[in-house]
Amino acid sequence: NAxxxxxxxxxxxxxxxxxxxxxxxxxxxxxxxxxxxxxGMGLRLIHYSVGAGITDQGEVPxxxxxxxxxxxDFPLRLLSAAPSQTSVYFCASSHGVSGAxxxxxxxxxxxxxx
Amino acid sequence: xxxxxxxxxxxxxxxxxxxxxRCNYSSSVPPYLFWYVQYPNQGLQLLLKYTSxxxxxxxxxxxxxxxxxxxxxxxxxxxxxxxxxxxxxxxAVGPPRGNKLVFGAGTILRVKS
Numbered sequence: 427n428a429x430x431x432x433x434x435x436x437x438x439x440x441x442x443x444x445x446x447x448x449x450x451x452x453x454x455x456x457x458x459x460x461x462x463x464x465x466g467m468g469l470r471l472i473h474y475s476v477g478a479g480i481t482d483q484g485e486v487p488x489x490x491x492x493x494x495x496x497x498x499d500f501p502l503r504l505l506s507a508a509p510s511q512t513s514v515y516f517c518a519s520s521h522g523v524s525g526a527x528x529x530x531x532x533x534x535x536x537x538x539x540x
Numbered sequence: 541x542x543x544x545x546x547x548x549x550x551x552x553x554x555x556x557x558x559x560x561x562r563c564n565y566s567s568s569v570p571p572y573l574f575w576y577v578q579y580p581n582q583g584l585q586l587l588l589k590y591t592s593x594x595x596x597x598x599x600x601x602x603x604x605x606x607x608x609x610x611x612x613x614x615x616x617x618x619x620x621x622x623x624x625x626x627x628x629x630x631x632a633v634g635p636p637r638g639n640k641l642v643f644g645a646g647t648i649l650r651v652k653s
Contacts, residue, residue: 430583457639466646468643468646470643471642516584527634529639
């Protein structure tokens, strides 16, 4: 049982490049989300999904796109990377009906934009 | 809207001493409250959660937290610190369902030998 798997663990981009952070979970969780972690700011919600085909914006969605074609996968796309997107990104999942918001987190993806 | 304030970005205690990490929340609806811990270069893992049942919540590794509605607080405590408790701790507030948690800025706990 792998839990939540994020790839890549590390990535360096140049300003203007695009990329996709991958997230997959094998727990059949309905809810998935992306957070970014910046020093002194905790975790901030980027986008979230309550099921396949359903996504919505969180607190800091600008510059990011998501889609949820399957229950298992929730990729995060950076359309045109900016230095302000240098951060550590965490994917998380949880049960929909039960689970009371107990999030299972991936190990994180550290992104540097030059 | 919901928000969380963690008092103290860094807390230092001696091994064997009491650990107290402070969290105050703001919520227009009855909150669900959580403490997560993050060890270096890892993701977050749940320590404990409050979901409107008992106000004193016990978690893993000897931690506990008390929900005080009158003070809008959910402070995390542990009677005796261990070196392995050194980590960053996050308080979070959220709705009954879903994954739209609002996190505090985090408190880094240092344990001195």
